Amino acid sequence: MDIRAVPEGCTERPPSTIPCLGCGFHAGCRHPRSLSVQMRVRLVTELSDCPDTMEQHGKQSGPAARLDAILRHLSPRLGATPAPTSVPTSAQASAVPQPGNFCYTLDNDTLTTEQRQFYEDNGYLLIKKLVSDEDIERFRKEFIRICKKEVNVPGAMIMKDESLRYQYGQSEKVVNKVQDFQEDEELFRYCTLPEVLKYVECFTGPNIMAMHTMLINKLPDSDKQTFLHPMHQDLHYFPFRPAARIVCAWTAMERADRDNGCLVVQPGTHKEPLKPHGYPKWEGKANKLFHGLLDEDEKSPRVHLVMEKGDTVFFHPLLIHGSGINKTSGFRKSISCHFASSECYYIDVKNTIQKQLEKEVIRIWTCKI
Numbered sequence: 001m002d003i004r005a006v007p008e009g010c011t012e013r014p015p016s017t018i019p020c021l022g023c024g025f026h027a028g029c030r031h032p033r034s035l036s037v038q039m040r041v042r043l044v045t046e047l048s049d050c051p052d053t054m055e056q057h058g059k060q061s062g063p064a065a066r067l068d069a070i071l072r073h074l075s076p077r078l079g080a081t082p083a084p085t086s087v088p089t090s091a092q093a094s095a096v097p098q099p100g101n102f103c104y105t106l107d108n109d110t111l112t113t114e115q116r117q118f119y120e121d122n123g124y125l126l127i128k129k130l131v132s133d134e135d136i137e138r139f140r141k142e143f144i145r146i147c148k149k150e151v152n153v154p155g156a157m158i159m160k161d162e163s164l165r166y167q168y169g170q171s172e173k174v175v176n177k178v179q180d181f182q183e184d185e186e187l188f189r190y191c192t193l194p195e196v197l198k199y200v201e202c203f204t205g206p207n208i209m210a211m212h213t214m215l216i217n218k219l220p221d222s223d224k225q226t227f228l229h230p231m232h233q234d235l236h237y238f239p240f241r242p243a244a245r246i247v248c249a250w251t252a253m254e255r256a257d258r259d260n261g262c263l264v265v266q267p268g269t270h271k272e273p274l275k276p277h278g279y280p281k282w283e284g285k286a287n288k289l290f291h292g293l294l295d296e297d298e299k300s301p302r303v304h305l306v307m308e309k310g311d312t313v314f315f316h317p318l319l320i321h322g323s324g325i326n327k328t329s330g331f332r333k334s335i336s337c338h339f340a341s342s343e344c345y346y347i348d349v350k351n352t353i354q355k356q357l358e359k360e361v362i363r364i365w366t367c368k369i
Contacts, residue, residue, distance in 0.1 A: 230292025
């Protein structure tokens, strides 16, 4: 079976080279660049939000930083950052799934038959204590340093609860997300951990790209702000396919449960098509680009993923999921990355349900120019 023939977008044939992965959401951009057969971890730098809710950090900011990232991608010699280097992994995964019952995982020596069947049926797989306490502590300390502006991360988006800035200053009590942290050497180590990558390539194959990175610090909910993330499908934000060769690795940095807003999933919904999304109709302030399903099935079974520190869940980009409110006085941290096969390719979102999202992203980006 050709990996390009599996569900959701796999009937299209990708070109021999894929479009530029440094130019954000625009499906019309075509900067072909051949991919090495070696595993490469490369990042997509997403478009930034408006200045009132997030900041661009680094030596350059706003459009200048964006242009610098694009130029570095097109020709590493133009930027200070060297070209991506190969990252070996221990798992041996075939690039083509074996004929049989498995559409969402590739033949490998890591997953058991039972684990592959569980992911096939449910669209997610939880691995206990995958990431060490030592690594998580290093990620936590780096997050604190970023919150205190002790380090600058070029191209990163720092999302904040602006209503708390004057009360707590620049601290983890204000910052609720660091997104696109690929230029931070310490946080980006998460995307290169062998223990994570050996599972990732069971879904993507051995040639892997890191497409989207986040460290989320879910703050306690207040009367003015909710950090509940409505039920959604991650593929809504991604203009590349096939979906079956994309996977998210999401690691709990501390215990996550129903009290502090753990992940909530609807098992089996990864087999459904991409659905229309938009802003939820609820009281309280909605976060920028925190879209949710417009027609949510309230009766669909849900599972709350209670996780301990170091537990990691891998899930499909069409799996419907979200997170609850944080009813505690503490924080709920997690670190994650969406990975994709190097054979993934961009689609044109014109005349699709993702078109409105493209317009919003362009509008948000325009406000920074």
